[in-house]
Amino acid sequence: MLFRPTLRHTARTYRWQCTRTNSTFVKPSQFGQPLHPSHPHLVKDGELTPGIHADEYESRRRALMEGLPPNSLVICAAAKVKYMSGRTYKFRQGSDFLYLSGLLEPSAAFLLRSSPSTPRGYTYSIFHHFHTPSQALWDGPRTNDITLHDLFGADDVCPIDELPRALKKALRDADYVYVDQPQETRRTRKSGSAWKALLEHLAPASLADAKADLLSALSDLGARSGKIRPLAPEVGRLRAIKSPAEQKIMRAAADVSAHAHTKTMRFAQPGMSEHVLAAHFEYLCAREWSQRPAYVPVVASGPNALTIHYTANDQLIREDELVLIDAGCELDGYASDITRTFPASGRFTPAQAELYSAVLAAQKRLVSLSNASAGYSLYQLHTESVHLLADELRAIGFNLDRSSVGLMAELYPHFVGHPVGIDLHESSHFDRDAPLKPGMVITIEPGIYVPPRPHYPKHFHNIGIRIEDEVLVGETYPTVLSVNAPKEVADVEGACTGALGLEPL
Numbered sequence: 001m002l003f004r005p006t007l008r009h010t011a012r013t014y015r016w017q018c019t020r021t022n023s024t025f026v027k028p029s030q031f032g033q034p035l036h037p038s039h040p041h042l043v044k045d046g047e048l049t050p051g052i053h054a055d056e057y058e059s060r061r062r063a064l065m066e067g068l069p070p071n072s073l074v075i076c077a078a079a080k081v082k083y084m085s086g087r088t089y090k091f092r093q094g095s096d097f098l099y100l101s102g103l104l105e106p107s108a109a110f111l112l113r114s115s116p117s118t119p120r121g122y123t124y125s126i127f128h129h130f131h132t133p134s135q136a137l138w139d140g141p142r143t144n145d146i147t148l149h150d151l152f153g154a155d156d157v158c159p160i161d162e163l164p165r166a167l168k169k170a171l172r173d174a175d176y177v178y179v180d181q182p183q184e185t186r187r188t189r190k191s192g193s194a195w196k197a198l199l200e201h202l203a204p205a206s207l208a209d210a211k212a213d214l215l216s217a218l219s220d221l222g223a224r225s226g227k228i229r230p231l232a233p234e235v236g237r238l239r240a241i242k243s244p245a246e247q248k249i250m251r252a253a254a255d256v257s258a259h260a261h262t263k264t265m266r267f268a269q270p271g272m273s274e275h276v277l278a279a280h281f282e283y284l285c286a287r288e289w290s291q292r293p294a295y296v297p298v299v300a301s302g303p304n305a306l307t308i309h310y311t312a313n314d315q316l317i318r319e320d321e322l323v324l325i326d327a328g329c330e331l332d333g334y335a336s337d338i339t340r341t342f343p344a345s346g347r348f349t350p351a352q353a354e355l356y357s358a359v360l361a362a363q364k365r366l367v368s369l370s371n372a373s374a375g376y377s378l379y380q381l382h383t384e385s386v387h388l389l390a391d392e393l394r395a396i397g398f399n400l401d402r403s404s405v406g407l408m409a410e411l412y413p414h415f416v417g418h419p420v421g422i423d424l425h426e427s428s429h430f431d432r433d434a435p436l437k438p439g440m441v442i443t444i445e446p447g448i449y450v451p452p453r454p455h456y457p458k459h460f461h462n463i464g465i466r467i468e469d470e471v472l473v474g475e476t477y478p479t480v481l482s483v484n485a486p487k488e489v490a491d492v493e494g495a496c497t498g499a500l501g502l503e504p505l
């Protein structure tokens with residue numbers, strides 16, 4: 001069989017496309033997600049999602065259970081389908097659910113129970129909804145029980161309607177319960193309605209009797225203080241360190257985004273609207289198999305770049321402005337996050353080049369510190385970024401005395417970076433004060449945004465520049481996953497003007 005890599009601009013070959021259309025694969029698919037028999041061009045034999053083998057999902061669950069106290073129960077539910085104007089959004093699985101199961105369907109939940117007497121040390125029960133023939137006619141197939149057992153590794157597979165009863169029994173036997181309640185507020189915590197919301201979420205079709213039973217069991221358990229604990233911090237600890245397979249997918253995601261950035265630099269012209277660049281970027285990523293943008297792209301021309309999360313993307317780009325694009329795709333479950341700032345006309349003006357080089361010098365220094373042996377925490381890297389940027393700005397004529405913390409907060413109002421992975425910001429359970437560890441992936445994204453105020457040099461007014469790379473932390477050196485997006489002045493100008501051999505489209 002003949003294959004060719006679809007990422008032709010890189011030495012790496014991640015995604016292979018079958019060039020013969022009559023090869024052996026099953027159509028229509030019998031599954032609720034791409035799997036090897038139906039999608040051999042995406043998912044290899046033994047993988048549950050592209051690039052991640054069933055064994056890796058198994059080892060994630062085992063690592064989770066080994067880190068919990070004896071006799072623990074884990075409850076995890078699939079994300080809900082979201083609606084807009086009566087029709088569904090493209091479904092995105094809950095991040096922890098995906099990380100632990102590899103299952104991409106809604107209306108599903110799983111239980112993990114400590115079980116020292118079994119070979120794995122835990123039992124794994126999947127509850128899901130199998131489509132009736134008429135549901136399958138409208139919405140396509142769902143993965144069958146045999147596949148969930150044999151390939152996904154479940155000990156038992158049951159209809160989702162049976163979850164309340166199974167939970168009631170499991171809750172009675174467990175000493176600790178790890179579960180995330182949906183959107184708990186002070187009010188719902190007091191009234192106990194958070195449990196009701198959880199139940200609705202877990203078992204929308206269950207019987208009222210079973211719900212009442214389950215609610216009472218949950219509140220009994222809640223009364224034994226400290227027995228119910230949030231699951232997200234436990235999974236977050238595991239997710240913070242990326243496996244070799246995850247690193248490979250994240251490199252591929254960053255490559256797709258990096259090429260889209262490069263080609264969008266070539267495509268951009270003064271007179272275009274910002275949204276056309278956003279559309280072009282998203283099109284290029286989708287062509288490379290990205291399932292969705294990891295976030296709404298920022299395409300900010302000229303002074304719009306001073307708004308950090310500018311996503312209106314609806315103004316026209318002027319001659320001699322800089323364009324700041326903060327955009328990244330999601331590929332096979334992993335986000336990418338890259339920012340580049342380039343001249344709309346293809347060449348930096350002297351003032352733009354001077355400020356750009358200042359940010360770039362600081363950014364490169366910060367990247368070089370992103371390794372475990374340097375001993376920095378993310379918070380210490382941020383402090384360092386403030387000092388580095390202030391030094392660079394002083395050197396090009398900014399009047400910042402040593403104590404001018406307030407001015408730096410105005411010129412650089414955001415944090416240096418964040419962990420990235422299945423979620424764009426994997427920050428909620430990430431300790432910013434702990435030293436960086438090998439296998440973490442973080443962004444390094446210093447920026448300078450100069451408001452038109454008299455104490456800043458006039459030729460820098462209204463310029464906003466951010467340069468953001470994704471960095472894989474190593475023991476002694478960092479690996480820049482977004483290395484294929486140009487950032488040196490000459491390379492950026494080369495990408496814009498076609499000197500790198502790129503066609504506008």
Ligand SMILES: [Mn+2]
Nearest residue numbers: 337443445468
């Ligand atoms: Mn970012």
